[in-house]
Amino acid sequence: MNIKTMMKFIHYRKLPFAMMAFIIALAVMVLVNALAVLLKTHQDIEQTPYLGANTVALWVKYLEDGVDHSAQAQADRDALLSLPDVDVVSFATPTPYGGGGPEMTLERGNGQDEITVSVFYADEYFLPALDIELVAGRNFNASEVVPATAEDALQPTLVIINQTLASKLFGDDSPLGKTIQNAAQSYTVIGVLDPLVGANFKAQRGKFTLVLPQQKLGKWTSMLVHTNNPQSIQSLSQKLADVIYAQPVKRLLTRNEPLLAQRSLGLQKEMALGAILKAVIMAFLLVVFAAVWGVVKFNFVARKKSMGIARALGLSANRQMAMVTLEFSLVCLAGVLIGTLLSVFFANWLNEAFAIARVSNWLMLLIGITMLVLVNLVVQFHLAQTQKSSLADIIYH
Structure with missing residues (x-):
């Protein structure tokens, strides 16, 4: 299994891969800007002084x-x-x-x-x-x-x-x-x-x-x-x-x-918004996990025979794992890149409309790395399941 074969397979399964990249891009855009609003909300709460405790x-x-x-x-x-x-x-x-x-x-x-x-x-x-x-x-x-x-x-x-x-x-x-x-x-x-x-x-x-x-x-x-x-x-x-x-x-x-x-009454909206944004962030992480799981599962089922034949022809398990991991990583990185560009566009709008600052570059990098790690965890799980099966099971079932 070489780069040319991998790119052909990505092209052949372009719809599920495109769906995965789209969901990751959407998640990155939402997560980045939700974090920006969440940080602004927490900043407003923390910077509001406690006056008149008595x-x-x-x-x-x-x-x-x-x-x-x-x-x-x-x-x-x-x-x-x-x-x-x-x-x-x-x-x-x-x-x-x-x-x-x-x-x-x-x-x-x-x-x-x-x-x-x-x-x-x-x-x-x-x-x-x-x-x-x-x-x-x-x-x-x-x-x-x-x-x-x-x-x-x-x-x-x-x-x-x-x-x-x-x-x-x-x-x-x-x-x-x-x-x-x-x-x-x-x-x-x-x-x-x-x-x-x-x-x-x-x-x-x-x-x-x-x-x-x-x-x-x-x-x-x-x-x-x-x-x-x-x-x-x-x-x-x-x-x-x-x-x-x-x-x-x-x-x-x-x-x-x-x-x-x-003070607490005046900040009720900010506190409620913070709780809602945290729920949105967690929900999108679950959506991304489910989407990645589904796409990976679909592709592993679709390519099960080809993976078994490649193994039978002498491709080592480690090399096969590396190529499959790289394949999904490329799709994930494409989604992260598109999501980052979209998030920058919407971040400028948030800044102009609501004076919400864009999140730092290291936070955006952290979100991208999180997506990449999530994808690879799911891929490695399915690869481990595949490696447990015999070549006959992989090819004929």
Whole structure:
């Protein structure tokens, strides 16, 4: 059995071999891009920081008109601070992981593109309520926080930014004392904190955040309630609800849950997608195994007599095994090559449409090697079965 004979047999059995190559190509394409999405999903989950392990987010809606909503919010804050397990209450709009939230477009000089960032409006208790440490600079003080009733003429002029935004805007230079600007106003950076993500933390703009010293109190008010007793975080929500509903003005709690629970809720789709992709990967591996098994079995049955005759004419078992293995390996490599080219094409589309990076070359190589090993394992199994049979059995059955 020589190369010419092998190529003739591949041509003669081109349909099953083409089917095997097609299935392998499809599997490589799906596996490569499924891995890319899976890695992006895991990256999004891992890069989402754990903020406020001892913090509950409250969103309050005041149902009565004609009342001072700002005064009601202050009364709620005082009532919450009277609880023995509560040590910090911060007015913050929005709260982390809350979804959506205000944004700001910052102008950049030297012809650079504008950058859209997520904005928090908060008081001086925002950082303590989230247990966030400043990387550099200082926090706001009470006199720098613009009250909720401020006129448009009184706008915040100071800002604290997160480390990601600081690196984006200023590189390795210190951002302290420098200004950032949007179309209407400029702000002086007094502090840098880390970590912090925006309420829309799954969007690219959610990675860049800034905090302005301003209270946004009104018919809708959101608060961060920090407990000094980590063991009470699960039972704290009911106590907070009891205090809020005990106030004279009618109100509704639209959100009352630990921040980490909101983080998990916000990442539910990513976690579910990760589980689905793992199932898809396993399913395709099983499909490939079944397809390869079927094609190999079909070809071994079809060529059983020719293999027996070649053995009878003096072809050694080792040489026969090597030639058959090479034959199937060539078909597998053709499928892997086609699948790799297809996966590169779809990887570019995924990158442009969803900012999903292409998997590394070594991962693509690993997938190709896995396919080759799988094919050869099946081939070697059938070869071993054939070698156990006598020449008469091989030729006449």
